[in-house]
Amino acid sequence: MAGAAYPNWDAVYRDNVTWVYRLMYGKVGNQPDAEDLTAEVFMTALKPLRVSATVPEVRKYLRMTARTVLASYWGERMGRPVTSIEEDVPEAIEPESVTSDAPDKVRRLLERLPDNYRRILELRFLQAFSVREAASQMGVSVANAKVLQFRALRMAAQSGEEATS
Amino acid sequence: MSDRTIRRFVEGLLRGQRTEHARPDDFEAEQMKTAIELRAARLGSDAPREEFVTDLHRKLAAEMSEEQAPVSHPRWAPRRREVVIGGSVAAASAAAGLVVGRNLLTPAVTQQATPPTQGELEPNAGTWRTVGASGDLPEGGALAFDLGSVNGFVHRTDAKLEAVSGVCTHQGCKLWLDAPESRLRCPCHSTSFSLEGTTVTHQLPIAPPPLPKFQVREINGVIEVFAPTEPA
Numbered sequence: 001m002a003g004a005a006y007p008n009w010d011a012v013y014r015d016n017v018t019w020v021y022r023l024m025y026g027k028v029g030n031q032p033d034a035e036d037l038t039a040e041v042f043m044t045a046l047k048p049l050r051v052s053a054t055v056p057e058v059r060k061y062l063r064m065t066a067r068t069v070l071a072s073y074w075g076e077r078m079g080r081p082v083t084s085i086e087e088d089v090p091e092a093i094e095p096e097s098v099t100s101d102a103p104d105k106v107r108r109l110l111e112r113l114p115d116n117y118r119r120i121l122e123l124r125f126l127q128a129f130s131v132r133e134a135a136s137q138m139g140v141s142v143a144n145a146k147v148l149q150f151r152a153l154r155m156a157a158q159s160g161e162e163a164t165s
Numbered sequence: 166m167s168d169r170t171i172r173r174f175v176e177g178l179l180r181g182q183r184t185e186h187a188r189p190d191d192f193e194a195e196q197m198k199t200a201i202e203l204r205a206a207r208l209g210s211d212a213p214r215e216e217f218v219t220d221l222h223r224k225l226a227a228e229m230s231e232e233q234a235p236v237s238h239p240r241w242a243p244r245r246r247e248v249v250i251g252g253s254v255a256a257a258s259a260a261a262g263l264v265v266g267r268n269l270l271t272p273a274v275t276q277q278a279t280p281p282t283q284g285e286l287e288p289n290a291g292t293w294r295t296v297g298a299s300g301d302l303p304e305g306g307a308l309a310f311d312l313g314s315v316n317g318f319v320h321r322t323d324a325k326l327e328a329v330s331g332v333c334t335h336q337g338c339k340l341w342l343d344a345p346e347s348r349l350r351c352p353c354h355s356t357s358f359s360l361e362g363t364t365v366t367h368q369l370p371i372a373p374p375p376l377p378k379f380q381v382r383e384i385n386g387v388i389e390v391f392a393p394t395e396p397a
Contacts, residue, residue, distance in 0.1 A: 009225070010222075010226075010370075013221075013222060013225060013370070014370050014371070017218055017221070018213060021211075021217075021218075022212070022213075025205055026201075026202075026205045026211065028184060029178050029200070029202075029204040029205045030178060030181055030182060030204075031181055031214070032181075034213075035213070035214075035217050035221075038217075038221070039221050039224070042221065042225055043224075043225070043228065046225060046228070047228070077184050077185070077186055077187070078186070078187055078188065078194065078197075080194055082189070082194050082197045082201070083201060103206050105202065106202055106203055109199070109202075121203055124179060125179070125204050125206070126203065126207050127207075128207065149175075150171070150172070153196050153200060157195040157198070157199040158192075160198075160199050160202075
């Protein structure tokens with residue numbers, strides 16, 4: 001199947017829209033921006049696409065387009081690339097594996113934190129608790145929970161920085 | 166020490182809002198990245214909304230058909246940037262956006278995918294239930310019925326009766342009878358079916374299956390449909 005091509009743009013879209021969205025969502029963390037960026041990728045990529053391109057070529061091209069689109073998004077919003085899409089991906093990467101290492105990475109990150117720091121981040125980010133709910137779960141004041149969350153994120157970011165560098 | 170940049174960013178992120186403009190330093194950017202990774206790891210939050218996928222498909226169809234047949238379309242297509250921004254507005258009011266979009270953007274898209282075959286509804290336990298008098302259904306007419314457990318439409322063409330389910334096969338919205346056009350229309354995603362139950366128009370990535378049929382008969386001046394027996 002490596003040499004197979006898509007019959008038309010419609011097939012390109014259907015086969016790839018989910019992983020492109022997931023990729024973008026993993027890089028921006030919110031739905032409205034992820035939707036806009038996904039739309040921009042397909043709006044930009046589909047017209048110039050050669051009809052004869054093979055499936056892996058199309059995916060690579062979409063990924064490169066996504067990379068550019070994300071870079072210009074962060075440039076405009078923050079003046080710097082907060083997150084990015086890596087350029088060097090193995091050939092014929094399966095779309096399903098695009099974001100598969102993210103949960104592992106987060107788990108490792110959380111494991112390195114002290115208990116109460118890990119707890120507040122889990123409650124707020126992974127389990128969608130409000131500050132008030134998280135505070136009551138942990139038996140601390142709301143003000144305390146806010147401080148905990150702030151410090152926990154700082155420490156997580158520091159440890160993430162060290163782990164990657 | 167000012168931590169407003171990070172606090173604002175994280176609050177917005179946890180509320181599911183768009184990223185606002187800011188000018189973070191190195192360490193703030195690293196915290197933002199960590200926050201995004203944590204948020205994106207929440208289970209089940211990274212699948213695209215079906216309305217979004219459908220809506221974008223329709224916009225792409227408009228863009229692509231404009232390129233292929235420039236003469237047959239008026240220049241209504243918005244520019245690329247506007248499309249992207251407009252998309253989120255439409256997404257915010259998904260149903261309304263799609264209906265408006267149908268009229269404005271894609272003049273009657275008919276997709277001839279290969280739909281699954283049309284089945285007949287065969288309940289484990291069923292009875293013949295009256296849905297109307299023969300006189301209510303003239304030649305060429307259609308009649309809506311609602312039997313509680315099922316609802317649908319029966320029509321008479323060439324003196325023959327046929328009855329189909331009145332529930333859209335996409336997401337279960339109730340169809341309405343567009344009698345002048347002889348169509349059954351879905352209020353949710355502007356899908357339409359023929360009175361025979363075949364899918365006529367839709368704007369979904371994959372054509373919804375045709376409507377299941379009911380067994381129908383006419384006895385002693387009444388029309389009856391074979392429907393599931395009501396639970397005792």
